[in-house]
Each structure stands twice: as C-alpha cells, then as structure tokens.
Amino acid sequence: MSMSLTYIKNGNVITRYGLIKGGSILISDERIAAIVKGEIPVQADIVIDADSKLILPGAIDVHPHIDDPNFFEGREDFETGTRSAIVGGVTSMVEMPTWNPVLEKSVIENKIDRGKRMSYIDFKLHAGNVREILDESVVNELEKLGVMSYKTFTCDPYLCTDYVIHENFRKYADSGIIFMFHAENNEILNGVKKEFDDKKMKSARYHHLTRPSIAEVEAVNRILLLAEKTNAQIYFVHISLGESVRLINEAKTRNVKVKLETCPHYLYFTDKDMERLGPYLKVNPPVRTEDDRKALINYLNAGVVDIIASDHYPTFKDEREPGWEDMDRVRSGLPGIGTLYQSIINLMLNNILKPEVVVKVLSENPAEIFKISDRKGGIAVGKDADLVILDPKREVRVTPEKFLIHSGWTPLDGRVFKGYIEKVILRGEVVVEDYEIKARKPAKYIGTALS
Template sequence: MGLDLLVRGGYLVRPEGVARADIGVLDGKIAMIEPQIDGPARMLIEATGRYVFPGLIDVHVHFNEPGRTHWEGFASGSAALAAGGGTLFCDMPLNSHPPVLTRREFDDKLGAARAHSHTDFALWGGLTPDNLEHLGELAEAGVMGFKAFMANSGISEFRAADDATLYEGMRLAARLGLPVAVHAENDTLTAHLTRQIRSKGGASARDYLASRPVFTELEAIQRALLLAQETGCRLHLVHISSGSGVVLAYEAKARGVDVSLETCPHYLAFSEEDLERLGAVLKCAPPVRAREEQELLWNGVLAGKVDLIASDHSPSSPDLKEGNDLFAAWGGISGVQSTLPVLLSEGHWARGLSLETISRMTSCHPAQRFGFAQKGQVAVGFDADLALVDLEAEFTLNQDELFYRHPQSPYLGRRFKGRVVHTLVRGQTVFAEGKLHPELRGQLVRPQVRREFGGSGRIAE
C-alpha cells in the first residue's frame, strides 16, 4: 500500500534522542519510521537538514471566541499557533462571552471552533461560584478540565473561586476524573496592595509590580496544593512566574500531591526592567519578575522540575493596551506564535536546554497529563502532527510575520535563532514557508478520562 505522505531525511526529535529518519504517513497517522523508506507516496516533503518536532500542544490560550472575536478568534489564533509549530490548542473558558460555564456555552464555542480553527483543539470549562452544579454536564460534553481563578479574572462574568468553591469544585472534579487548573494569586492581598498604591497616585510599571509581589503568588500556590492534597484532585498550576513558586510546587509533588507545573515563555524571556521599557504590551498577571527570580525559574526548567510550557496567549484590541496607566491596561500577552523560537533561542542555544526536553515540555507532557491519546510524539500510531524547524535560521520578528488579529506582541523586534518552516496537522500542511494553508478544519480532542463512581473507589475507563 502506498503512503499518503513521506517526510524524508529529517532529524526526528523523540524522547529517546535525536536521529535522522524518514516518516511515512497514512490516513493522518504515522505509519512508519525507518532510516530510509523507499515505497511510493502521493506527496513528498524533503526535510533534509530540518528538525522534526511533534506539533506543539499549547494547553493555555485565550482565543476569545465567541463574544470577543474582535480581540482574536479561532481563525487568527490557530493560524498563529500553526506558524509557531503548534497543532493543538486548549482554549480557556474565558475571555469568550459568555464564558464556558454550562453545556450550552460549551456547544456554542465548539461550533465556532469547528467552523474556524485551522488546527485541532480542546476546550476547558470554568469553575466559579456560579456553576458548580454544571461541572458534570461539562465533563459529559467533553471539557479537558476546569479552570478556576483565585484572583480577579479581569472579566466580570467569570468570578474568582473562593476557598469553599475551590474545595467543592476540586472534590467534584476528582470524582469526574478531570483536572483543575488554577490561576494562583491571593486576591485579598493583591487588591489591598493595589488600593494602597492607587490611593497615592501609583500608575507606573514599578507600581504595578509592587501590587503583585511574589509572596502573593506563593501563598495561593500553597493553598491550592493543600486543597488538592485534601480532595485528591489533579491540580494544574498555570503560568507559574517565579522560581520560588516552582520550588514550592515541586516539593509538594515530591510529597505525593498530584500536581503539574506550567510556566510561560514570557517569564523566561522578560524581566521587570523589560516591563518598564515596553509598557502595557508586556503586562500580565502574575507579572514578569526580577532577574533573580527569573534565573531560579530557568534553573527549575533546566533541572526538569517544570512539566510543561504554555503561552497563556491573551490578546485584546489595541485600545486596551494604550496609555501610561499600567493598572488600567488589559493584562495579557500575545505570544502563541513565539513559544518555540523563545525556547530554542533562550533555552537551547543560550543555556543548553536539550531539544528532547523542549519537545517533552511542549508536546509529550501536555498530551500525557491531559489524556490526549495519539498526540504529542513522533511515533508510529500517533497522529502525524509535525513541526519542521530550521534550527540554524536567524530572524527578527516583524509585524508582517504575525498572524494575530492585531499584530502586537512584546516579542516584536526580538532576534531569534530557530524558525518553524512547515507545520502539519494529521499529515496535512497548515503552514509552510511563511504562508498559511487554510483548507484544513480542526477537530475537537476529548481527553481520555478515568472516573470514580459512587464513592466505592471503582475506576472505569
């Protein structure tokens, strides 16, 4: 039988190492991996000199559709993901409007994603004080887990989860067999500090940084870990910004808490001085940290203590990033297109971070943690989700290269080494040589779920 596609001569980035091999694809799956494949194929991609990564799985994006599609949208967001080597994104339940708190809102978002996404996708459901009774129906619909904020989300219709809500939500999520992702900042303390600073006229980048110090993140991480340990919930700590936070969470993992640690490229690439220089385009919560914390964070990544890297792509319309008042500006970074270039440039070339580790953090571990079968590896039987990279290519990121709805990003003007040249989803080209191939429509990826029934401890697949 002939192959649908032959990817010839690339260096395959796999958990066991990097080696030159050919990949044969049939019906969207990797059917063969051999040093040389001589059989017929309908299509050929010459990958000599390229490094073939599994497509990136970004478990933390805000594409804002439906309701705030003028901020981004599935079409532009997934195009940018593909341009950065991504093949599967996991959309958060906000900042779409309304957020995904019930089955109806899940269905609305699913319809929009099926109509417009160029890559495969999974969907998070929300966990707020307003929807505990809907978690079961969201699980049945196919959410990959539940997202909760321990601080103000910035979106009025997505309220922060108080301790009681988080406790009850974690108990239910554990029974449903799904993880809870937590934005960990102490809302009481950050609100108190903000009021103090604003009362004195504070509006600068340094003032904003002072309103969200590292200890407010650490306190919330500690509380979330305790609740996860008590409830047996699988906890996912999103966008850990500090090396101290990684140490705290990793120690809990060593004690047996079922927790995964996520950080983001912007925490590895930028520090407090950059926020002062760039302004609102780099504003996020938690904020970028001092260089000392950034170095501790890099130490955690290099030591294998960080499980995965996600972009936390959270764009807005340009008007929400204008002005010099950092408190008033929208808090979110546009970065889904730059994850791999950051990790290659700042990690591989500058710090010796191995290609295998980059692949594990951006593909293999996300797939394993969230139950995405046949995703996340260059292996026989897996989906042919591939990113071909010219590791030696150097480039400066310009606006005309961005696929975002609004071409704004703190990475503009930054010099990178390592460029994505070709991205395939299930064996079909979605991005090649700087151009989007828009024919493909993505599919919903449902997690493989283990559920506990009736409190008996009986587990069913």
C-alpha cells in the same frame, strides 16, 4: 481504496528519547506509520526531503484565550488566533475561557461549532471560571463533550472562595477532573494596589510592584494544602516564581497530584523591562526578577515544570497606550500563541533548554495531562502527524506581520530567533511553508469523547 502515503526522509528527528540523525517518517491516513533511522523502501504519493533539517512535533498550547465573542468584540476569534498559531508551529490547543462563563453544555457546544468552522488547528476546551460548587449533572454533561478541566481563580475578578474550592476538591477528587488555578492572594493584591493608588503611582510601569511575589507563593501553598488533604487533581497556570515551583515540587514528592505550567514571558522578561515596556508587558502574575527567570529555566531542564503555554490574551495596540498613565485603563495579558513555539525553540538552539525537555513541555506533557495522547503529543507511531520541519542554521525576525498577530503587537517585536520554520504539517498535510499558509485542513475537535 488505497491510503495516501507521505514520506519524509533525511531529517534529524527530535523525540523525548533523543535525536534520530538521518531519520525518516512515513505517514499514512494522517498518522505516523513508521519512524526509522535511514531510508524506508516505499513508493509514496508525496516525498519530502528534509535535507538534514530538524523534525519536531508541533506544539500543543493549553492556555490561549481565543474565543469569547461577546467580550473580545473583534480582538480575536478562532480564525484569527489559530492562523497565528499554525504559522508559528502550534498545531493543537486546549482553549481557555476568558470573561463569560464556560460552564454549560450549550456554551461548550457553541464553542465546538465555532471552532470546527473557523479554526486552523485541532482543539479541545477547558471549562471555567468556577465560582460555585459544581453540579454533578453539569459535570457529567461536560464530560460527555470531553471537557474535564476547570479554571478557578483565587483572586478577582473571578474570586472563588476557599470553601467552594475545598468542597469541589472533596466532591470530585476521584472523578478525573483537573482543577486549574490562577493562584494569587486576593487580599494582598487589593491591599498593595490601594497603597500604590494612594501614592498616585498608577502607571503600568509599577504593575509588577502591585502584585508582590508573596501573593503567588501564599496562594500556591494554600491550594497545595487543600489538594493534599482531599487527594484532588490540580494544575497551576502561568507560574512566575522559582519559590512557587519549589513548593510544587516538594508537594510532588509527597504524591500530591499536581502539575504546573510557566510561560515564555517569564523566560524572556524581568521586572527590569517594566520601565521600558510598561503596558506592553502588563500581565498577571507579573514578570519577576532575573533570579526567578533563571530558576524557571533550571526547573524546566530538571523536568519539574510540566508545560510551557502561551497565556495568549489579545488587545489592540491602541488599547495599551493609556496604561502609561493609568494601569487600570489597560487589560492584563499578552499576545503569545503565534510566538510560543518559536520562542522556546530559540532557547533550545541557544543551549538554554534541552531538546528533550522542549519536546516534553510543548507537546508530550500537554497531550498526556489533558488526555489527548491517544492521537497527539510527540513523534511516535500511531500519533497524528503534526510536525514542524525547521532549519536550525537560519534565523527569523519576530514581527506581528510575520506571525499573523491580529492585535498588531508583541513584546517580542524585533527579536531575532534562531530556527526557521520551513514547513508545518497538520495530520500529514503541509499547511504552512516559510511562514505562509498554503492549505487549510478542516479542524478536528479532540475532546476525549469525540476523538
């Protein structure tokens, strides 16, 4: 039986090595078979003329909270979350635990089953939230299912003690496990929050002030020290501060095994936006100063920040409104998987982020760090043909309707972004055209053991 061939011609292909003008891509059996400058003499079943548009790899979001049926209760699931993802150019994800523990074989298997039935994109899973010393038998079971990354908190509501963190580091330093950290100092957070409560300053407008920078900086520094002493492999999620990145970068120069991510909201918003957006910008850690925003951009372009991820967290719009009066009545978190790709492409087309950096932080680094680079991450021969064809001369206005945001809102609502997504291709098949889903390709679970 002959394999189907798809031929994309006349595109400007962005790779980690630069731009291939007038490039062509040949796709065979879901994978990229050839990439050349110029045309390929081939008779293909499907021919796509990119018409000098940009061709980029689809994004891999390693931090969306999508699947927790007993907690989200209709706010989000694999179907609604990944419909938004694929429309916006995210073609794979590593899904993050939310409230209920994801630390047992049966829980992982159930999530895999739901994902295969419901997801519009390929996926892998993180485990979490760790609060005890991990049992070796459980770790071995999860490894067989391709789960090797464990979310851990240094603060409420899933506080893990330093003793447990240190013991897990010692026990699993050579195992290949990645310990992922939400890093904020719990005592500082609780103490400062009480001060604001005592002053009756409870509006979400003050949320950023209740979680001061020192809480993140101290926790990052502490976890770096524990990792350095034990040789553990660690990863910091949603880093918000230039000072935190500086500490992590210094640790990298000492060969500490550490990676980090930041998120679009730290690149687009600052503390000055809290008065205007209040509960619609309540996120942990909070948005920071303009100096921090600029520092994160600089560290991204310098190759210090490894990944940009969404930290997608769904709540409905009517659930946000009480936060104007009382921040404790609204959960922290923002919808973001649908706008992740578009927001970062906009920074690229405005010459704020380098094209090669965007390819690395959205596609290549996520695949390498979370061990799916055999099939995913970047445009290269042998990789899955997960591609986005984008017109850099056109613009798109962000609305919840355009990006299929199930919760019905986004802090980016109304923004006009450079770059218009003409096609999204998942494993060689065009599944989205002009922000409309045209086909649904069965999702694959891309855990290491099942790739």
